[in-house]
Amino acid sequence: MGGHNLKTVFVFELTRTLRKRGFWVATLAVPVVIGLIFALSFVSGSSISDSEDAQADAEISFAYTDASGLIPAEAAQAFGGREAADPEAAVDAVRSGELDAYFAYPANPAEEPVEVSGADRGLFDNGAYEAVAEALLRTSAQAAIGDPGLAAAAAGEVAVEATIYRDGDVTGGFTETIGPLALLVVFFLVIVMLSNQMLNSTLEEKENRVTEMILTTVNPTTLVVGKILAVFAVGAVQILVSLAPAVAGYVFFRDRLAIPDLDLSDLRLDPWAMVVGVLLLVGGFVLFTGVLVAIGAIMPTAKDAGVIFGPLIFSMFIPFYAISLIISDPGALIVGVFTYFPLTAPVTAMLRNAFGTLEPVTAGIVIAELFVLGIVVLRVAVQLFRYGSIAYTDKLNPKAVLARKKAAGRS
Structure with missing residues (x-):
């Protein structure tokens, strides 16, 4: 008798639920929405990898000072840079938005970080400054491998400390x-x-x-x-x-x-x-x-x-x-x-x-x-x-x- 009642209740509850239109709407809503999301994502045709590739090829105008003597003027010009006569004036130009970035290369890049000052381009696009600064140093070092500083730069073993400005003030980045x-x-x-x-x-x-x-x-x-x-x-x-x-x-x-x-x-x-x-x-x-x-x-x-x-x-x-x-x-x-x-x-x-x-x-x-x-x-x-x-x-x-x-x- 107990088994019969259990079967009756089970069949009744199951069929009553399956006959409800709202049940099928709610059940099918999830896969339909996910399908639409992926379809719209495909139509948008954008991804994080595209942004990362764009950073590597970013064209920015920058000034630099080179205490290491590793950066040839020709290489800097190829990246869109020029040597700065006054570091403070270069930072002020970044603050005011007249210049995209300023790179200060230390005397020993193997032990000291490259200081980067840049105008705010957005949280994720700001990474282009560090990418360009590292790429310029790496390119210069590869042309004259010989001492530890150059080897470290060519291998990418260089620390970078970036300071990003928005409207003249320092931004906090991810913080x-x-x-x-x-x-x-x-x-x-x-x-x-x-x-x-x-x-x-x-x-x-x-x-x-x-x-x-x-x-x-x-x-x-x-x-x-x-x-x-x-x-x-x-x-x-x-x-x-x-x-x-x-x-x-x-x-x-x-x-x-x-x-x-x-x-x-x-x-x-x-x-x-x-x-x-x-x-x-x-x-x-x-x-x-x-x-x-x-x-x-x-x-x-x-x-x-x-x-x-x-x-x-x-x-x-x-x-x-x-x-x-x-x-x-x-x-x-x-x-x-x-x-x-x-x-x-x-x-x-x-x-x-x-x-x-x-x-x-x-x-x-x-x-x-x-x-x-x-x-x-x-x-x-x-x-x-x-x-x-x-x-x-x-x-x-x-x-x-x-x-x-x-x-x-x-x-």
């Missing part, structure tokens, strides 16, 4: 990405940790069939906003509790656990990038919260909502399938699509913001899009929650609810 990328991590933690709670908070009373009674005393907008704030506070507590052991271990048991000291002296935070990152984080949270509230208002149970919840969370990870293009070729078609499509916009824009490829105009458009669309979706979700509170067993029809609301407003 500038740490702050904005940390905001991206916070965004993922907030959405992943809180989204399920937000969804369940709007469905719990509906499944317990007490929503109608609650709404007789509480305004639906107040109820939804209160739920959002409460869930956000719970998430903050969760994050603090999760970080507490790590902080306590570092402060009180660093020596015993052999934890290395954190040197934050080289960490540089770009105020503009941090402000944009915070706005993208908050705007993305508002948008995803509105969508989750709408799902909870439409669906009668958490099981039904899970069909949409999975693809919604997956949408945050879609940009990572094209991360090479997001970093190396922000002008690619697929990057533009991901930057402005609402569900992929927060992650894509935060990645571009971290790596310095998000223009101020684009940042403003994406931030406005997230906040405006998020608020609109949240307002619609409140109306759906109001009329869907008594739809305990049936999925709510959003068109019917909005049409009813519009008709009520006219009357």
